[in-house]
Amino acid sequence: SQTIHQWPATLVQPVGSPLSLECTVEGTSNPNLYWYRQAAGRGLQLLFYSVGIGQISSEVPQNLSASRPQDRQFILSSKKLLLSDSGFYLCAWKDPTLVSEQFFGPGTRLTVL
Amino acid sequence: AQKITQTQPGMFVQEKEAVTLDCTYDTSDPSYGLFWYKQPSSGEMIFLIYQGSYDQQNATEGRYSLNFQKARKSANLVISASQLGDSAMYFCAMREGRRGSSGDKLTFGTGTRLAVRP
Numbered sequence: 001s002q003t004i005h006q007w008p009a010t011l012v013q014p015v016g017s018p019l020s021l022e023c024t025v026e027g028t029s030n031p032n033l034y035w036y037r038q039a040a041g042r043g044l045q046l047l048f049y050s051v052g053i054g055q056i057s058s059e060v061p062q063n064l065s066a067s068r069p070q071d072r073q074f075i076l077s078s079k080k081l082l083l084s085d086s087g088f089y090l091c092a093w094k095d096p097t098l099v100s101e102q103f104f105g106p107g108t109r110l111t112v113l
Numbered sequence: 114a115q116k117i118t119q120t121q122p123g124m125f126v127q128e129k130e131a132v133t134l135d136c137t138y139d140t141s142d143p144s145y146g147l148f149w150y151k152q153p154s155s156g157e158m159i160f161l162i163y164q165g166s167y168d169q170q171n172a173t174e175g176r177y178s179l180n181f182q183k184a185r186k187s188a189n190l191v192i193s194a195s196q197l198g199d200s201a202m203y204f205c206a207m208r209e210g211r212r213g214s215s216g217d218k219l220t221f222g223t224g225t226r227l228a229v230r231p
Contacts, residue, residue, distance in 0.1 A: 032216055043204060044158075044221040051216050059218075088156060099165065099212045101148055102219060104158035 002027035006091050006105040013112055019064075019078040021108050023091030026072065031093040033074040034102060035066055038088040050074060051096065086112045116140065117205050117222035124227050126195045133180070134190040134225045136205030146208040147188040148219065149179065153201045161203075164188055192227075200229045 003026045013019060025031055032051050036044040046059045048066035056066050063082060067075045074091055088109050092102040118137045126132035138147065149161040164172045164179045172179045180189040192199055203226075206219040 034216075034218075036221075043223040044206075044219075046218055046220070049216045049218055057216060090156075090158060092158075094217050096213055096217065099146070099163075101150075101160040101163060102217075103160070104150075107156045109156070 002093075002103065004091060004093055004103060004105040006089075006108050008108060009106065010109045011111070013081050013110065015083055015112055016080050019076070019081050019085070019110070021076040021089055021091075021110075023074040023076075023105055024072055025074075025093045028093065028095060029071060030096065031072065032096050032102075033068060034092040034094070035074065035076050036090040036092065038090060038107075040087070044090065048076070081112045083112050086110055115222075116209075116220045117207050119205055119222035119225050121225045122223075124225055126192075126199075126227065126229055128197060128229055128231050129194055131191060131193045132195055132227065134192070134203050134205075134227065136188045136190065136222060138186050138188060138205075138207050140186075140207065140209050142209045144209075144211045146212075147179070147181070148206040148208070149177070149188075149190045150204045150206065150221075151199075151201045152204060152224070158204075162190065195229045197229050197231060200227060202226050 005024050034049045035047040050068045064078050090107045091105040094102045145166045147164045151159045162174045162177045164181045176193045178191045202224045204224045205222045
């Protein structure tokens, strides 16, 4: 069966510090991968998605970036965090060959102070 | 214009009763998919139900059913026989275009917080 992991689960970082959040998927190959951010009490906003290694599409302008160095690994990064980067970050995957839902990871709660 | 609109920020329902959570969508693409997810306080996103734009019948999954009214562009979630464990945020989402197009991206609504009263 497929599983999706995210780490860390919780992160507190000062403004201006770098960021690296990691997402890995097991039990599938060639998945579509997605990064979402959820502000407190709000809906999910798609940040990036990837349909293959090295292929990244950005949905909103921001100081975040994403990379997909391996088929089942998706990384969200920032060189300098802003206060507005605080939120709940969710990674998701989907089998592109099926009419199926996206499957979400457990999320990372980021607080920028 | 908002692609997904959920007009109920919060809802209450008595245990064992049915509840309807509203969702309207906006798209000009004839091919699309509609999804409902549940988010408990733990934060995980749990898939509940899916409706394709060409599906003739309303989707059902156990106690969940989707009241799909294509002409009105609504896709309301109906939860029958509410349980205390149903208390959570509920999100409606849409995929525009055929499966596999544009990365199968989803657009989410702002959610409805459901509280089930004992």
